[in-house]
Amino acid sequence: MKLWVFVISLTICCLAARTSGAQQVDFVFDEILEAGDLELPYKLNLGLSATAPTRVGVDALLDLREVQKIIPERLADNALVDGCGMQVTLNDLSILADEDTISLDSLLGITRFDCGRISRQDFRRGDELGSFSAQLSTVVSVELRDNCAYLKLPDLTLSGPESTKDRLLQENTLSEVKNFLLAAIDLVLSETPLCPELPAELASLDPIYEKGGPREIGDGGLGVLLSGSIDVAPSTIIDMLLVLQREKVIPAPP
Known part of the structure; x- marks a missing residue:
């Protein structure tokens, strides 16, 4: 168990390397909202932060300005x-x-x-x-x-x-x-729910959102913020490390 706690701590510290402040990392993904015959583009800003040794907090900000x-x-x-x-x-x-x-x-x-x-x-x-x-x-x-x-x-x-x-x-x-x-x-x-979908490499994170509401982005910009957490299982940690290596946040294995 101590090994996994160490890996989690290492992962979160590496996540912090992508930001200037606390133990947090942000990803940005392009998403599509289908409304009838319309395909409406928006951005998903996913923020991961350290909350406990075996849990990671997640904030999904849906940028709906487009x-x-x-x-x-x-x-x-x-x-x-x-x-x-x-x-x-x-x-x-x-x-x-x-x-x-x-x-x-x-x-x-x-x-x-x-x-x-x-x-x-x-x-x-x-x-x-x-x-x-x-x-x-x-x-x-x-x-x-x-x-x-x-x-x-x-x-x-x-x-x-x-x-x-x-x-x-x-x-x-x-x-x-x-x-x-x-x-x-x-x-x-x-018939048009906003369901943040993570790319395949992060799908195993499987965040559980516990609350959500409107959020202003910039000056009057439309956004929706969903907040929750991720249960950090061993397989999830491995996937996170692979993504961080792919993003060059941490070095690839020797």
Whole structure:
């Protein structure tokens, strides 16, 4: 057992050689988030640090700034809701991180249509009844489940123009739009978890994430931080040493 403690200590000390401070080393990997037919690139910053003789702490920072840039461009003027009696488009979407909070704001274009039944099961969109803009604002939360981070939208706020406010409230238009959006967004987010995948050479580390949440990167940059630990078994230590040798952090065996 003392031999493995010594090897662990040696490994962690070598890890420290990659940083200027404490016993920690950082790796950066390129990842892809698949959202429907979109492939969204992001970076995984993996930090390993000494926490105990047989455990290594792990922080996985998902740098989503490229996703933050691409999503508003791809969703601009696209219909989030396109039903028989209503169409909702997303305009001027803004996603910002502020410390441990993610805020989302957008201007929605909402158009109502006459919708008539043409058979027992089918409907046909008729004439446009009117259109207006509404302001959407919400805060995105993060739920950690099965070692993955799920973005969640607990609620959202919609506000329409004062000139049509009374009519909109009477028709329950904003309430209807809100329900549609919450259901549609929840479906997309539930099918798009953020699951950090380590490259093959580090796969045996098998970190267990115990908590996670939003994290601002730079000025308003979108990030998600997952924190946990690794149980340092002998096979894991060997894999870590091989990676460190490959990265030239420690010398190769003679």
